[in-house]
Amino acid sequence: MTIAIDAVTAVVTATSGYQLKATVSNGSQDALDAGTLNLSANLGYIFNSRTDMQEWSQGDANIPMMDDLGSVSVPELTPGASASVTVSASKESLGRIATWGPKPILVSYVSGDRPLAQTHSFLTRSSAGMNAIDAPALNLTIAMPLRSGAWQVSDTAFESLASGSSNAGSAIVTLGEEAKTDRVYQQLLAKHPTLQVIADPTLLDAMDMPTQVNGIMQPSGFDMSAYGSDNAGAYEAAGVTSSAWNADAALADYRSALGDQKASTNVVAWQGRANWSLASLTQAKRQGYSVVIANHEFDNSDDSTVHTGKIVVPTDAGDVTVLTQQRVLSRLAQGKATSASADAEGSMAGRIARFIAQSAFYQMEQPYTTRSLLVCMNANANGAMVDALMSAAEHASWLNLTDLATLSRADAFASGDDALAMVNETTKLTDAQSDELTGTLSTLAADRDQISRFISSVLVADGKSTAWSNQLLAAQSTLALHAMSGNATVAKRMTDGAARLVDRLLGGVTITPSESLTVVSETAKMPVTLSNTLPYAVHVKVSSITDSMEIVTSRTAETEIPAHAEAQITFSIRVSTSGSANATIALQDRNGQAFGEPQTKKITSVLQISDMSGFVIIGFAVVLGLLGLWRQFHRKKDPDE
The missing domain is CATH 2.60.40.10 (Immunoglobulins)
Structure with missing residues (x-):
């Protein structure tokens, strides 16, 4: 039991x-x-x-x-x-x-x-009401990231983009209706104003009514800690430029969400799956993030008394303030027991009881030392859990709940070389995470390359089509940015969406299937009909090759196909004997690179004698036959015959 x-x-x-x-x-x-x-x-x-x-x-x-x-x-x-x-x-x-x-x-x-x-x-x-020594309270900042794993490709926006509607690409990623209208965090902030909610600004922008927050993180929860100078090129190729996730972009998304171009708030970088390496901290600083949250890798309080959760790391781009979580308290706040055998911590109430007891012990450990701790909760933590934890912490007389700005101003636990010694040189991911990241970047890069190729080598460029081209690339970049949040499920949805866009573009130009062709002379014509369901004109080449040396076609033809229209091209056929062959007809871009689904057309030759050359050949054969007979009857026989 x-x-x-x-x-x-x-x-x-x-x-x-x-x-x-x-x-x-x-x-x-x-x-x-x-x-x-x-x-x-x-x-x-x-x-x-x-x-x-x-x-x-x-x-x-x-x-x-x-x-x-x-x-x-x-x-x-x-x-x-x-x-x-x-x-x-x-x-x-x-x-x-x-x-x-x-x-x-x-x-x-x-x-x-x-x-x-x-x-x-x-x-x-509590010490309240007791004859206890008056000691400074332990400063505690409780922060929760607000981001979503419900991002999905909008079918409506996708179809609008594919049909050439203006500004369709900017809304290609959307939230489910439940995520759009969830007000639980608004109510939590109203009840617990010291709770520090740090939101993905693109999430706020997607909400019907954006939740009031205490600060914002990088757009789309981009996994900045996995990004470094060694893989920056792979991100660029995948369609994710630093201008999409830097601090300026985060603030622009926040202002768009509020509809106020002068709005301002705290902008911090929240740690992703990887540890904060020196390389990723340097990149964060270069992209405008002076303060980052570390919810793993930096805490070493198991080996000493707890300390202020702030270090200042020098980088080539300048100093970065790293706010580091207190591991034990954060683990409890994230719904995890301190160990598998801590029997009371299998329930929320049991974990909160341990959280409160542990925080009291930390204050008693060094009662006259001012310290500021950070507790990081899970993204979008259960509302009941947040409410219960905050209520308990608010009644703890030994705790002083503060905001992130106060923690950022606290004296650093380490700086300079001491802080550098706590930072890994390079990013650390598990093998599975590294493979997943590499695979996602590779898939996104291949799809972006296909879209770019379609624009440069298939689409007919004019003012309107150029604007559409920019929308296509912007849509792919939006999908790619959301795929880089570190959420494998979201990444799968986004890469599937990018692949679907490529298929829609390259599949918009097709060869219309036709009946087999019968040829009754040495030369003939083979018509091929092309269809364009896209909203703008395309220019394509078409290749044809047969599997026979006796029945051959001309090799290529090219044409321009208007938007939502068909066009016909003609190949020449030459036949040297009766028989049949299969002609493979394929689409090519203007550079001769194949795309789309090829079609196979059967050509049957029934060669008939229907012109003067045929009669000349027959006459010549008769003369040769008669000459052969004459020689047979008039040759001199051998005596032995």
């Missing part, structure tokens, strides 16, 4: 009391007799180290539970059944707490005399 903590009083004060709601589940195949859920604690215990706390959370610390806080009866449970119960501790029992901070609690289930399950958690007493 198991015990899951569903809700708990995260911060205990002199007047709050303490309440814990849990679900007791019978996962066995046998019925479970009625029992009792007991809540006990050691209210006088003081944790001496982070190891001490971790061992308790895993059930490895032998701390005597000397204080009974309450119990509640649990009914009989059939196999697979569960029961939700609530146990409360009185204010009087909590009055025995003499020092503020985290205390160990044990939630145990007993049926008869048998202890069947237990879970280890924490009760955290």
Whole structure:
């Protein structure tokens, strides 16, 4: 059986009391007799180290539970059944707490005399109302990235672009309706103004009503940490230029979302899948990002007391402020247990209880040292989780919730050579991530090359078609930028969309299938009809080659096909004997490179004698035959014959 903590009083004060709601589940195949859920604690215990706390959370610390806080009866449970119960501790029992901070609690289930399950958690007493030493609060910034994994190719915009409608390419990527109208984060910010929501500005631009945010990140959540000088050329070839994701582009997207060309906000770069390397930090600075968020790779607080989450890294482009998350607190805020055996941390309430206890311990660890910590939540974190965490943190007297600007102004934990020593020289991705990135860039580059080839070698250039060409390239770049967010699902949708665009362009010019052709003379003509369903004229070559030496066609012809129209070209046929052959007819661009689907046309020759040359040949054959007969009858015979 198991015990899951569903809700708990995260911060205990002199007047709050303490309440814990849990679900007791019978996962066995046998019925479970009625029992009792007991809540006990050691209210006088003081944790001496982070190891001490971790061992308790895993059930490895032998701390005597000397204080009974309450119990509640649990009914009989059939196999697979569960029961939700609530146990409360009185204010009087909590009055025995003499020092503020985290205390160990044990939630145990007993049926008869048998202890069947237990879970280890924490009760955290606030210093409010206690005779505690007045020490500076621990500054804490809680940030959440707001970006989307719901990006998709808009069928409406795609069709408008393919049909030549103006400005269609700028809206080729869109959000689902649910993502457009979700107001949960607006409500969270109204309730918790210190929550730092850092949004993808293109997401705000796609919303019906953009959410109020505290800052913006790079457009489309572009994985800037995976970008460096060594692969910049691959991004360019794929259609992703730095001007699409730099700080100026982010601000332009934000202003477009608000409809205010003078709007301004904090612009920071949020870390992607890769670590921030010196190369990627340098690129970030060159593209206008002086502050970046690091939600992994920089934290080393496991080896020392926690420190301010800020380092200043010197690069060739200038100093970059790196705001680094506190690993343990961020892990809990992201819905992850501190370890697989931390039994209470499998639930949201259990993780929040540990978060509050851990933050209190960090403050008690160095009570007179001013420190500013950063907690990074998951992108688009569950609203209930955000609300519960923020509410708990707001009631923690030892925490001072601050914004990113305040954290950015804090004294750096490291700078200069010390900061450089914490930064990897090169980007680190897993082999799978590296292969995925390389494959996506390669696919996008191939599709962009095909679009560029269509524009330069198939499309007839004029004022209107040139504007359409620019839209096509802009649409591909938009797809490519969204594919570079580090989200594999979105990347697949975007690369599929780019491939679909290429197919639509090159498939817009076709050879119309026709019946087989019968030839009854040495020379003939083979007509071929071409169709253009595109909104602008094209100029193409057509090649023809047969699989026979006796029945051949002229090799190439070319023509211009107006928009939404057909054109016909003619190939010459020469025949030297009766028989049949297959002519393969293929489209080529103006440079002679094939594209589209070739067609095969069967040519049948029924050669007949129908002109003077034929009669001359026959007459000559008759004369030769008669001459042969005359010689046969008039030759002198050998005596031995």
